[in-house]
Amino acid sequence: MKICIINGPNLNLLGKREPTIYGSETFENFLISLQNKYPEMTVEYFQSNIEGEIISKLQEVGFSHDGIILNAGAYTHTSIGIGDAIAAITTPVVEVHISNTFSRETFRHQSYISNHAKGVIIGFGLKSYTLALESFK
Template identity: 50%
Template sequence: MKKILVIHGPNLNMLGKREPEIYGRKTLEDINTALKDRGRELGLGVETFQSNFEGEIVEKIQQALGQADGVIINPAAYTHTSVAVRDALLLLDVPIIEVHLSNIYKREPFRHKSMVSDIAAAQLAGFGDYGYIMALEALPRLYS
């Protein structure tokens, strides 16, 4: 069974409460449950992880080396600032899909730059929570 690691960055633990007009009303638990359910249907093992701390995200990515067959990551605010997350992702030789609930290109200019988009196999932005499911369904098509 292929193992997929889903990483959620800072403040995503507040989904459903934080700016629901932008991020929707579903909670992170709702999203993780949907991902695990869809993963089972697709024959994929899904592990989810969320942290508000850059170092913990970096460590989780490092631990995925040789363990995960694909990564879905919503770096959240670290999308625009973290060379450390980018460098950790470069360690992995698996497909990576970057996901954003909102369309970062229709928001403030500082959100238009992603530190990971050029190393990701794909980016999904603006599909809300369904973007995670889209990424999960797409990952098996990206295996080499």
């Protein structure tokens, strides 16, 4: 089984960025533990701060992989283009968020991704990615 995790803007700063919200572990360290926990799965990782690169990655893997785990960061609330890219591909997408977006600013309550996603996992820290991966088993 081939899964691609795609992270959006500012998620490259995990471990440094607002640790009270996002925790103190880097995503790279977490990814190693995730890959070790699921050796039967090929778990790839892509991160970009650029909306067009995220769309291009969705299109690249959206017909060949068994699943995509997407944390589009702030683009979740602003990018019709990312939502349209998900609608255009055949690979199922699980939307994840580390923090509970509904306990934060009102603008974070809107998602242009959710209505195209297989499911949405919000607010369980990095475990949100583990739960999303489990949904593909």
